Amino acid sequence: MAEQTPLSLVVLISGRGSNLRAILDAIASGRLPATVSAVISSNTTASGLEYARSNNIDILALDPADYPERIQYDRALQGLIERFSPDLVVLAGFMRVLSAEFVQHFRARLINIHPSLLPAFRGLHTHRKVLEAGATEHGASVHFVTEKLDGGPVIAQAQVPILADDTAETLAARVLEQEHRLYVQVIHWIAEGRIRCEGEQVLFDEQPLQQPRQLYTPAEQ
Ligand code: GAR
Numbered sequence: 595m596a597e598q599t600p601l602s603l604v605v606l607i608s609g610r611g612s613n614l615r616a617i618l619d620a621i622a623s624g625r626l627p628a629t630v631s632a633v634i635s636s637n638t639t640a641s642g643l644e645y646a647r648s649n650n651i652d653i654l655a656l657d658p659a660d661y662p663e664r665i666q667y668d669r670a671l672q673g674l675i676e677r678f679s680p681d682l683v684v685l686a687g688f689m690r691v692l693s694a695e696f697v698q699h700f701r702a703r704l705i706n707i708h709p710s711l712l713p714a715f716r717g718l719h720t721h722r723k724v725l726e727a728g729a730t731e732h733g734a735s736v737h738f739v740t741e742k743l744d745g746g747p748v749i750a751q752a753q754v755p756i757l758a759d760d761t762a763e764t765l766a767a768r769v770l771e772q773e774h775r776l777y778v779q780v781i782h783w784i785a786e787g788r789i790r791c792e793g794e795q796v797l798f799d800e801q802p803l804q805q806p807r808q809l810y811t812p813a814e815q
Contacts, residue, residue, distance in 0.1 A: 598627055598785070600627045600629045601627065601628040601785035602631050603617070603628050603629065603631065603680055603682050603781070604634060604675050604678050604680040604682075604684070605617065605634075605686050606635070606636070606671075606684065606686065606688035607633060607634075607637075607640055607643070607686050607687050607688055608637050608640060608687055608688050608690070609641065609642060609689070610642055610687065611633075611642015611645060611646070611687065612773075613686035614630075614633060614642050614687075615642070615645050616774035616775075616778055617777060617778060617781065618630060618645065618649050618651075620782075622649070626782055626785065627782070628785050630651050631651075631678040632674075632675075632678050632680075633646040633651055634654045634655070635653070635654070635655045635656070636655075636657070638655040638657055642686075642687075643655065652678075656670060664693055665693050667690075668692060668695065669696075671696065672699055681703065682704075682781070682784060683700050683703060684705055684777075685705065685706040685707070685739065686777070687707075697740060701740075702738065702790065704738065705736055705749070705780065705784075706736070706739050706744075707776070708735050708744050709721065709773065711731060711732065711733045711735060711753065712737060712745075712751075713748075714729070715729075716743060716744035716745065717743070720732075721762040721763075721766045721769065722762040724756070724765065729756065731753055731754075731755070732753070732756055733751055733752050733753040733769060734752050734769050734776055735751045735806065736748070736749050736750050737749060738796065747794050747795065747803075748796070748806040749780050749783075749789060751776070751806045751809065752773070752809040753772075754768045772809070775809060776809050
């Protein structure tokens, strides 16, 4: 059988880059048939850039301060990404709202990870909001990006329990662990050609996905 061509990724970050690291580690250990062609940061001092550099990956930073308007920034970003002709653009803690033009350009090859069980708790400070709301479940979602903020079709989710003594920090740490597994799994499915997006519909093995796939913890599988 012919070798599968690895899926080429451009990963966008703004800070710590732990999801990026999980992706790079999965590739390095042969668990993910992908290559990261470039890492682009919206923050020139993002700590996540260091890990990419130490893995000999092209790293680039695009500072929003150099662009008076969002659309100019997004056009520059689009041009930079397209230099690498990626199969998939992966938002991994990229903390910027993207213009409709950018999103439309990359439609169906742009995914994001968000620290909540979407559609619940869009936006920022999700862990704090979950605790304040007294929610009984929490987790992370990976979705295709559309013009609607944190509103694109959800591919898969990982749930975590909320414990009685949880703080926003302990909850964030528990969710982050699951984010790393979830993002690697979803990119793996895309690399295998099992997932694609048509309009607002996610197809899994060519069947419309009625509910996001749930990623269970190893004990439950
Ligand atoms: C992650 O928790 C990710 O889900 C979140 O930012 C964090 C980045 O961490 N993204 C969003 O909130 C996007 N709306 P990382 O830099 O260590 O991967």
